[in-house]
Amino acid sequence: MGVTAPIIAPHLIKPFMEKNFKLTVAYEGTNFRGWQRQSMGPTIQELLELAVGRVCAHPVTIHGSGRTDAGVHAQGQVASFKTTSPRSPAQILAGANTLLPREIAVIKAEEVDLSFHARFSARGKCYSYDFSSSPVRDPLTLRQAWPVGPNLDWAKLKLCFPFLLGERDFSSFQSKGSEVQSPVRSITHLELSFPGPRLARLYFYATGFLRHMARAITGTLYNVARGQLAPEDLSRILEARDRRQAGLMAPAQGLCLRRVYYEDWPF
């Protein structure tokens, strides 16, 4: 009888253990066609997959917590992917950052439980929207703020918050082409701050965002702050469940995905 040698040497088995990684990613979105892989021009997902795939030495599929539009920025987008590569989180972070264009950076890489999924595990998100209230265009913020001039009534804009907070049907603030089934989302917190002279920042905390929702709400709040709509009009707009009832869509460059929350969602 004797002993039969194993067909696969044991040292070859270990690399095939599947691992799951969570990446926190920042990007300056001006030069990209948004998050999601597509045929027209470079996207964050595509460039990340190319970089991480090279570090892992096999093609990877990277799932984001959600898409961001062309021109939208992120300080804390989250993505996850599975790999059989023996690379450590530190090696993936350093390797990917070497291969990525400088407008994209992996700012954190962690090994996580196999059940984690950047999109399906997400509990909530925070977006910010920056307005430049400079009377003339401000070259130093043009890539990251919407130039709205000095005549916005910020107090009036804040009067809109109660109409938006809570669990609501946001169909009126959703663009066509969304994948999602339900248009119900919860906005749990809204905040307006002034982080610099002639700069206003609106924070949105919500359990999720429909397609173009943050930008459609921002544009409608702008209409209120300009006096073209009243804060009370938001009730009517929400009830109509019709995108045409809402205001304009704010341009992409002011929007930034600040953070995606998982177990740490404070609301």
Added chain:
Amino acid sequence: MGVTAPIIAPHLIKPFMEKNFKLTVAYEGTNFRGWQRQSMGPTIQELLELAVGRVCAHPVTIHGSGRTDAGVHAQGQVASFKTTSPRSPAQILAGANTLLPREIAVIKAEEVDLSFHARFSARGKCYSYDFSSSPVRDPLTLRQAWPVGPNLDWAKLKLCFPFLLGERDFSSFQSKGSEVQSPVRSITHLELSFPGPRLARLYFYATGFLRHMARAITGTLYNVARGQLAPEDLSRILEARDRRQAGLMAPAQGLCLRRVYYEDWPF
């Protein structure tokens, strides 16, 4: 005898009255070869002269308060020019901004006394220098901050201030090719602030800046904050009057000309 008609009709005389204008100019310097007109690529001065010249309908020479290097930004550069055009300050501002690339904006235009000169009338200037202390590169500040990582000792950097304040010979912080006769300048105020998470900002107020002076001082302070030089070394460096004794030159993108002071210089 009779009356002889004047050779020049009186309505043609008025437009030739010379007027002097002061412009306050902001720019995102990344894509330009600095302030001063030159053969290699677009400069702020050249583009301003083209735009203002078209508005005034004759070629103009625009004098800046001083040059800024390629890649350096400005929030309040000041320039002056003389014109015989009947255009109002508001017309010059609006007209020039229509013709300028969006990275350059005239944020204020004023008619001033004929004796005013953006450079010779200046009493002092404020520059700021931004450092990003993010552990990984930060895509959202890459055009306007120097990524120095998280390990700078900011308290040690501040210990350098007393060595730099006051009227001194700054030859050691001057690059060759300067036009100026005297290397003596007064730094009247230095300030370090932290306007955002992982962002440090150093303000310089001085009666004038030699060529590359703000960047050479910033680079040397960086060397101190990294532990490569001691604060006391600044005495030795200043006394040596030798550029080779100072530290490295900080990159252009962190520097921003905040304001030029005339009669309103507070020191």
